[in-house]
Amino acid sequence: MTEQITLRAPDDWHIHLRDGTALERTVGDAARQFHRAIVMPNLVPPVTTGEGAAAYRERILAHIPAGRTFEPLMVIYLTDKTDAEVIRQAHASGVIAAKLYPAGATTNSDSGVTDIANIYPALEEMQSCGMKLLVHGEVTTSDIDIFDREQVFIEKTLARLVEDFPTLKVVFEHITTANAAEFVQNAREGVAATITAHHLLYNRNHMLVGGIRPHFYCLPILKRGDHQSALIEAATSGSPKFFLGTDSAPHAHHKKEHECGCAGCYTAYSAIELYAEAFERAGKLDKLEGFASNFGPDFYGLPRNQDTITLVKQPWALPEALDMGGEKLIPLAAGETLNWKLV
Ligand SMILES: NC(=O)N[C@@H](CC(=O)O)C(=O)O
Ligand SMILES: [Zn+2]
Numbered sequence: 001m002t003e004q005i006t007l008r009a010p011d012d013w014h015i016h017l018r019d020g021t022a023l024e025r026t027v028g029d030a031a032r033q034f035h036r037a038i039v040m041p042n043l044v045p046p047v048t049t050g051e052g053a054a055a056y057r058e059r060i061l062a063h064i065p066a067g068r069t070f071e072p073l074m075v076i077y078l079t080d081k082t083d084a085e086v087i088r089q090a091h092a093s094g095v096i097a098a099k100l101y102p103a104g105a106t107t108n109s110d111s112g113v114t115d116i117a118n119i120y121p122a123l124e125e126m127q128s129c130g131m132k133l134l135v136h137g138e139v140t141t142s143d144i145d146i147f148d149r150e151q152v153f154i155e156k157t158l159a160r161l162v163e164d165f166p167t168l169k170v171v172f173e174h175i176t177t178a179n180a181a182e183f184v185q186n187a188r189e190g191v192a193a194t195i196t197a198h199h200l201l202y203n204r205n206h207m208l209v210g211g212i213r214p215h216f217y218c219l220p221i222l223k224r225g226d227h228q229s230a231l232i233e234a235a236t237s238g239s240p241k242f243f244l245g246t247d248s249a250p251h252a253h254h255k256k257e258h259e260c261g262c263a264g265c266y267t268a269y270s271a272i273e274l275y276a277e278a279f280e281r282a283g284k285l286d287k288l289e290g291f292a293s294n295f296g297p298d299f300y301g302l303p304r305n306q307d308t309i310t311l312v313k314q315p316w317a318l319p320e321a322l323d324m325g326g327e328k329l330i331p332l333a334a335g336e337t338l339n340w341k342l343v
């Protein structure tokens, strides 16, 4: 008999769907795997208001394949100008979180926050209305090595922020270091982290040994193997502070394989299968459901999904390339064989 596992239907608590002609690909892939997704607002220009988020939500809804249930959960992008009134309006229009991108930290973060002090009134309002704060946790100053940027962000910004707003719910997004896992594990209640499939499956050797592989390049950048091990440990620990966020981030093929390639890995095509791979390798498949389907909604104060998905152990090869609105898109692990397949 084929081995199989059945899980409560999962959600993705961090995804990039982009806009326009990309939506057919990105929304279709996300909706095949997940019931809900936290949709990142780093469009060009970014989604900075409740009104902008509502309009973006409509564009996403228009691309949900027939017969699928998919609920996009909307987020606004914090800038130096985001004030309490912007937060109040966004909250009233159904936006559930706001995203902090330190200016210059990652893809489309140019309009991000230059000094955390600039958004203290916004954070105050978020704390009182219950809006979540999602954080791309890296410092951006040129004196800090790219491999240390997450760790330094904890010391310089995050540790203080979570204490200055003691009841603000904070998600440290796409953590990549043992330092971040430890910080979150020991942090006060209301602080959690998302972990990507690629940071569980890979480390910087995969990106840099034997040739430079641009499809592994994302931010925060892949770290050493010992950090990867710490992330696997956290994700499979059963701690409700760690949950699934793919950070699936599409960039057309020609922008990845380029002399100045873009940061981001496209994992939405096979996300839950990639996570299953990582959990199986750790001997912790029994911990996948908590991480993928329970701890996220619990943290956000939303109901858990009621239906289920089934994965069968049946090796299959990922396609070499996908189409995204007429452009070639290379999925992470293109051409590689995965052991688990979503039915
Ligand atoms: N993770 C990435 O490398 N890229 C993301 C932005 C982000 O989440 O930092 C993107 O939008 O392309
Ligand atoms: Zn990010």
Ligand SMILES: [Zn+2]
Pocket (backbone or CB within 6 Å): 014, 015, 016, 040, 247, 248, 249
């Ligand atoms: Zn992201």
